[in-house]
Amino acid sequence: MSLPAYASTGERAWYYSYRVICGLIFLFLMFPIIVIVPLSFNAQPYFTFTREMLSLNPEGFSTRWYNALFNSSRWMAAIQNSFFIAICSTLIATTLGTLAALGLSRPHMPARAFITAFLISPMVVPLIITGAALFSFYARLNLTESFVSIILAHVVLGTPFVVITVTAALSGFDQSLIRAAQNLGASQTTTFFKIILPLLLPGVISGALFAFITSLDEVVVVLFLAGPAQEPMTVRMFSGLRENINPTILAVASVLVFMSIILLTTLELIRRRQERMRGMSPG
C-alpha cells in the first residue's frame, strides 16, 4: 500500500497519520514486554527506573534479582515442576491430539462438526470453571496435590491447540500421496511413518509448542490442584504478585520473555521451511 503520485494532500495526511497510529499500537503491544527486561536489572528493590538507571550509570544496574532467583531452591524447584508438568502433558496431548485430528480429517468421520466443537471446548470454557470442577472431581478421588491430576488437566487444556494446528496441516494434505505409497507396496505403518508423519510434522510441532506454552503459562487450574510439592512457577509468580511484590518476579518474567522469543523463532523457522517446501511442490 504505497502512496500513489496523484494522492491529494488529505490522502497524504491520512497516509502518514495512519502509519503513526499503527506505530503507536505496535508500541502498546511491545512496550510492556520490553520494559520488563531492563527493570529486572535494577539495583534497587523498586519497580521503576531509578535516576542511576536513566543516566546509564553502571551502579544503577545489578544482577542481584537473577542471583536471588537462581539461588532460591524454592524458585528452582518451581521451575523444575513447571517443566516436568509441561513436558509430560505436551507429550500426551500431542499424541492424542494428532490421532484425533487424523480421525477427524478422514472422509467418513461420523458427526465431525459436533465432535470437533466438543474437542475444542476446553479452550473456551472459562478456566475458573474448569479449575473448580476438576478440584472437586479429583478431591473425591484423593488425587489433588498430585502430578497426575495436574498433568491430566493440562492435557485437556492443551489438546485443542494440537487438534487445530494438525487439522489445519491436514487440510492442505494431498490424499493421493497415501494411495501412491500403498500402490508402491508400502504397508499402512510404513505409509504413516514415511509419508504422513514427515509431511504433518510442522503442524504437529507447532501444536506441541502451543500445548507446551499453554501448560507452562497456566495458573488457574494449578492454583486449585497443586500442593506445595507440585507448586509450579506460575503459582509462585501469582502469589508473589498478590502479596509481596518483589523484583525477583521481574527476573523470572525476563527469563520467560526470552523463552517465548525462542519458541517464536522455532515456529517462524518451521513456517519458512513449510513455505519453501510449498514453493517446490508443483501447483
Place this chain on the structure above:
Amino acid sequence: MTDATMADMAASGGQELKTSDGRSLKAALKASQSVERRRAFLLVLPLLALLVASFIIPIGQLVTRSVYNPEVASYLPETSSALSGWNGEGVPDEEVFAALAADMVVGAENRTIGRVAARINREMPGTRSMIMGLSRSAEELQPPYREAFLADDEGWGEQALWRFLKRETRIITPAYYLIATDLEYNAEGEIVQRPENYQVYRTLFWRTAWMSLTITALCVLLGYPIAHLLATQPLRIANILMILVLLPFWTSLLVRTSSWIVLLQQQGVINDMLVWLGVVTDSGRLRMIYNKTGTIIAMTHILLPFMILPLYSVMKTIPPSYMRAARSLGATQTYAFTRVYLPLTIPGLAAGVLLVFILAIGYYITPALVGGDSGIFISNLIASNMQSSLANLKLGAALATILLVLVMLFYFVFNKLIGVDRLKFG
C-alpha cells in the same frame, strides 16, 4: 449371502453388480464404509474418552451440585413425608412435630443434624442454636411434641420456618440460582428481589458483560488498523511486523500482567514519565491500576492478538485491486472503504469479536491481579465462593453454571457463523 442382498437380487432380477467374492456391490460398499467410519472414530476415541472422563464429567458434577440439595430430604426423612400433607397455613399439627422429634433423635445419633441446622441457618439466621439446642435433648421429649417444641423455643411456631422446610424437602432446588440472580423467597414463599444492598451478583454479571464489551470494542479499534497494515504490506515487511503481534501472544499472561502493574502503578514507569513531562504533579499521580481502568488496559493488551490474527487471515485474501476499482469508479476513500473493504472483512471481524468476548467474560487472573475492588469479574466471585464453605460452594457452582451457559451460547454462535475448524493461530 445375507437376506438383504438376496432381496436386492430378486428385485433387480439377478442382474445386480457383484464383487469378485459374490457379494452385492452395494452391501460391500456399505460394509467398507462402516469399517472406515469405525476406523476414523477409533482414532478420535482416546482423546474423546479422556475428555469425557476428566473434563465433561467433572463439569457435569459441578453443574449438578448447584441444584442438589439433599440436607432436609435425606436427613429429615420422616419430617419431609409428614410435611407433604401440610397445606402451608399456620403451624403444622402434631404429626409433623412428632416426625421431626423422631428425625432429630436419629440425626443427633448420626451427627447429621448439624448439617441440616447449617443449611437452615444459612437462609434463616439464628435457627442453628434453636435446632442444635433441642436436638441435644431430643430423646427426652414427650408427647404432645408440638407443645414441647414451642415450650423449648418460640421460633418453632413461625410459619416462615415451616414453609422454608417444606420447600427444602425437594432434592433439587433453584435456591442457589435465585441467590445468584439476586432473588430470594420471601416469608410467603414467593420469589422476590433481594434487598438492594444484597444485590451484588447481577451487578457483577452486568459489569463483566459491559467491561468485556468495552475490551472487545477497544480490540477492534486497535486491531483493525494493525491487521490492515499487515495484510497490505509486502510479505517481507509484514512478516517482521507480524513478530510484533506474535511475541506478546506467546508471552506468558502473568508476565504481561506484571508488566502492566509495573507500568501503571502510582510509583510506576508511566506516572514517572508523566511527572517528568510535567503533565501531572508529583502529588497528583494518576490511579490507573487496581480499578476498572487497569483491568481494561491489561486485558485489551492481552486479548488484542486474538482480534488481529483472524482479521489478518481474512484481509490477506482481499485483492487490493477491489479498492482500486472502487476508487477508479469514482468512490472516495471513505466510501470505498465502507462499501467495499469493510463488508469483505466482516467474517474476520465476527470471528475476532466473538473470540475476544468469549475469552474476556471468563477471565480470572488479570482482573484478580490488577482489578482491585471495582475491576473484578464474575470469575473472581466464583473463585472466592469456591474457596469457602459448602453452601458458598453451591452458590459458586450456580454462578459458574450461569457463566458456562453464557459462554457456551456464544461458542455455539461462533461455531454456526465461523466454524471452529477455521480457527488458526500464527
